[in-house]
Amino acid sequence: MSSKQHNPIPKIVVVGGGAGGLELVTRLGNSLGRRGEAEITLVDCSKTHVWKPLLHEVAAGTLDSHEDELEYLAQANTNHFRFILGRMQGLDGQAKTIRLAPILDSVGAVLVPVRDVRYDILVMAVGSVCNDYGIKGVAEHCMFLDTTEQAERFQERLMEEYVRAHVTKGKLEVVIIGGGATGIELAAQLHEVSHLLNTYGLDRVKPADVKLSIVEASPRLLPELPARLSDATLRELHKLGVDVLLKQRVVEVSPAGVKTDSGQVIPGRIKVWAAGIKAPDFMKTLGLETNRANQLVVRPTLQSSGDDGIFAIGDCAACPWPERNGQVPPRAQSAHQMADLVHDNILRQLKGRGLKEYRYRDYGSLVSLGKFSTVGNLMGGLGGSLMIEGFVARMVYLSLYKMHQLALFGVFRVGMLTLSHFFRRSVHPKIKLH
Template identity: 50%
Template sequence: MGAARILVIGGGAGGLPLVTFLGRKLGKHHLADITLVDSSSIHVWKPRFHEVATGAIDADLDAVDYRAHARLNHYRFEPGTLVSLDSAARTVTLAPILDAQGEEVLPERELPYDYLVLALGSQSNDFNTPGVREHALFLDSRQQADRFREKFLNACLHANHQREPLSVAIVGGGATGVELAAEIHHAVSMLKLYGHEQLDRKKLKVHLIEAAPRILPVLTEQVAATAHARLESLGVQVHTGTMVERAEPHAFVVKEGASIEAQLLVWAAGVKAADVLATLDGLERNRINQVLVEPTLQAKGQPHIFAIGDCAACPIPGSDKTVPPRAQSAQQMAHHMAKNFERLLQHNKPLAPFRYRDRGSLVSLSEYSSVGMLMGSLKGGNFFIEGWLARMMYISLYRLHQAALYGWPRTLMLLVAGRFNRLVRPRLKLH
């Protein structure tokens, strides 16, 4: 019998670290044949999409090329989009790849597996709100973040030339909405340094719309209150307890009948797993398309299929809740899955159950501040942090992600290279 075929669908915060660990531990020694499938050719860490959207970072410099990374870490990369699953035959089907002109580059393909790991992440949930898909922007992918940046920079150019106000309305007071609101203010202040003399933050109107009684509803009231105060000090208009009924070309219409008008509309409210999961053979799912999994992360009734990250509905022992859809959850699941595959393939041991450990949550308010809670062992509780320390810890989360992909020596080299880039490149991506 040959090496076990492990197929991972999705190269995000869970899938890419997983194939990296498996490649180094099993692929390098020909103990497993590991393949990663993703619809993109590069990886950009999703928690940074709001920075890509405003030009705060250049995604081309931070991106991981899957093919190059695969060569260095002993796995294979297959471009493609999952369209169907045959769990009995243990195969998946990938859609054809077309170029910009609609010409076929690669045909529909069928890939076999011995073990399948679904790591498809999540996307915004518009709850079928009328007009949202037609008129609002999303930040679920690199392409969508690039589209926002293009429209944002054009809107800034127009506002500067016409000496008019610039307005943005964001639905969703979770981490993405809060961070994007702060980054927009920072981007406008930076654009004044690059020829937009008439563009001023005093002319910027950013609306943050949240249906819950407060922003950051999944975090503590202290974190939410601090973030709310910081946003208002920047000039962000925070609308809590405000339900959006529909979107129009340049406005969100709320339940009270009022319109919140803006040149740019952004939808960052709610999440659901990828729509394709609702169509796959033999999987149990919840109402937001997440795959129901056992504590071992195996899909219910499917011992050869696993799900990790945002697309997995993994129960928390002793609770009626599931593991929250966060980058840290996906990373922990990736580490656990890698160890479980080692147990299974190298030592023929049973799979161990996954235990989620909440390390806390941090929210970035751009260069201005960060706030959050860290889970600690001091008195068995957690503690609130803000300011410079919170900002440094927020940045360190990304460095830990890079270290998982590259190792610490290369990560430190990237850090030094980034410092040099700041000396010769604009502080904002201007195109």
């Protein structure tokens, strides 16, 4: 046996390099990994990372995903962790291994067979996917924004429909199901696109020919946020000409459009499902406690309910939020905070010290309505809430992404990235045109 196999340093495996997982693995690499005190591994089914809250911009074409993507291998190389490309499909809690599905080549033959990866500490950070609740026609006829590939596919479809409307002098109808932040932000971006494409030559499709609808089952938009925010968002959407249908539960989706429980049919060649999330289905097969949305049930230390060596963070964790008598919401800010806590808890666990408990700090929510407006509330958890709108809200919204970049790259490189982004924008079109 080689000395490597006897290596006594603990193996820490983080599955999922998203908003939470990539920040965590970068911090662990720069603490334990750099000092040779642990072997840190990131497993992700994709080769690159794009911060998920940007996906509606990728879908609309106002952001080219290749401009903002990060190569996991490069991040691993500079931050003292290793990267394994693979999709986790199983867990053996006794043997302390995770199982990765085979990787297929471009013609469907096995390129890399099934593999097992050993861990001493495992962190699940696999995020979430859209939950279609089994509604008829959703899986077949709706588009989703769970991954960069899906967002890019949406953008291609959008351009095709624009060309079709341009050639036939017809209308373009997009129906967005779900009046949460994702659906609203997408509608605002698509409105912006209708103006931009007009100036780039598709001038037979006027902004008024693009009909955007949001269908929401609740009596108001953003049901989980304060009513004042819902009202402000509704006003802004009306200004943009977006049709908002409230108290309409979707019961069926067909190629032609969306049918609701009131019998109304909203026509649309493009339908987007943005109404609710669940953790990936394989999570419920791991032999660990999960809830109805496949999320791993965790204790306040973010350890799974049944195994001290397994943590979960971000959208795939069902974490209690006692102050609200509910569960921590699936947001980038929760994933960021959980990554911080689990970093500290892993260090404590390795030193045999007691673990800290996670307490979600709700710094508020912001909804970007494209370049036109941003509305939001701040300090939601600090005993009150402060409504902000317009320029200030836009700046705070943009700072969320900067915080993620800071966690990954540090101050100097974020400064350089911001400068290069500024110069690139001055020579590139404001929208992806192909």
